[in-house]
Amino acid sequence: MARLFYVMLIGGGLIWAAVVLVLFYAARKAREPHSERVAGRVILWCGAIGPVIVLTMLLSYAVWLIPNLRPWSSAIAEGVRKIEVTGEQFWWRVRYLDEQGEVLLERANEIKMPVGQRVVFLVKSPDVIHSFWVPSLGGKMDMIPGRTNHIMLEASKPGIYRGVCAEFCGPSHALMAFFVEALEPSDFEAWLAGSGTAETDGASEGHALFLRHGCGACHAIDGTEAQGRIGPNLTAFGARGSVGAGTMPNTPENVARFIRHPSEIKPGSRMPSFGMLPDGDAERIATYLAGLK
Template sequence: MRKSIIVCAALLAGCNNHQSALAPFGLEARSTLTMTMVLVIGAVIIALGVVAVFVLAVRAPEGRLDHAGGMRMVLWLGAIVPTVVLTALLVWALPAMRPLPDAAQNLRVHVEGEQFWWRVRYKHQGQPPLISANEVRIPVGRTIVFELTATDVIHSFWIPGLAGKMDMIPGRTNYLVVKADKAGIYRGVCAEFCGLSHALMAFDVIAMEPAAFDAWLATSREPPIRTQGRGAALFAASGCNACHSLNGGQSGGSGIGPDLTHFGTRRTLGAGILAPTVENTAAFIRDPHKSKPGARMPSYAAMPEADARAIARWLKEAGR
């Protein structure tokens, strides 16, 4: 008994509130959890009923159950009761399965899956897109439309506490309409095996109060004031700007790699796998494949560590 309690405690300790369908912060995930709990409770009741019927049948005196009584039991418990129960569940569940309505004024967030990171574009009210990467910010209480696609292979976009999974397929755009109802910092992942670093492809989901989100959106549209210095010169001399944009995707860079405009404000490095410290950033620059096998970013093993640290420090300080 004690071992069972320890095992259960260990399993529950593995649960978390930032990446769990059991800790919803969106309407769809909350509705799905409610439906799941109702079905689980119903299944338990049915299972207990079956056990009760089995016990009564075993303990019944010989001759108490005749053919006619058995046929009535089959009719009621095998046909009438299941039909009524399943019909009631269907009528109750259909409204909960209806997707949220889309409208022209909704914020649209285009997310593109790549090996092994996320390209993010915010599109709203005719303004130029705001380009970001590996982080999704959404306002609480507003309907959001995720436009999901992929560049290379099939990925799957999943924010467990917000909504269900949606495939990201090259050449096709799928739409996921969601609404967050609780502010906080959560986590999304790729739920479709997409290569060596599939398990190392995550992103932060930051649900913000509407006023805070609007302020962040307005601030993020303004290019940060970047200081010039050794780090900036090394960034350009090493060819980093050939793949990475430094102006919200509006100019500079080919768009091959993640946008680094506001790198200094991001909570993770390498799509959710490392803390964005100067040390980690410098190590990732010199050997990205050590942390993310199969990544398409080239290694800079010959780059002196001091130069990599200078670039990392410049990105951290100038990207705020």
């Protein structure tokens, strides 16, 4: 990037100097008017041929440098951490990968990454074009069906950074946020090592209702019979800060409301309505999910 900047700066400076020299020549030298033939040559060389040659050289150099401006291929080969993020309608599937590209664990709508280390995000989409963007950490990258794009981000200090979908993707496009939590490397490794199994109360009434009403067909909770892959993974759901990808605060009341009428809260949501549940069942399921840490 620095090399490209300085080459462009030098090229632009030379063009500017040439224009200034022509200005001084025209303003200071008392000369007879140029003939039409000479004027035509000046216009041809200075107005057409010269700029085309210079701009072609600068553009060619910039295009030649482009592969070096996207260093993820060498970064992946060198073992830089990889996180796969899939934009769904309208939430985020997050998978942490090992050095061989195998899935270590899957979460949803929240991402954790180590401070001071570059992370390669492999971004994709199964439905429509989304765009992955964490404004405080870097640029955006489109998530295109049938294609895996890459973007490298690095957090310089611990904190929570808000991300959004930056490409209109449907009626709940504006209700599709996510959060990136940057942790100290030791804390991140400890979290990753301790996230293989979930703290669940498999004997609770809420857990039984969760399975009885078919929630496990779409959602997965590690360490339980629920192993659905259609909807967001709900492991450690109680530790998340929001419901519905940043739509509402994560409270049992909001969770129960979302269970009963998801499309009213998030238009276009593919989760079916469970307004037919008996009184209290949605609340018990919500209480159970809140306890998943």
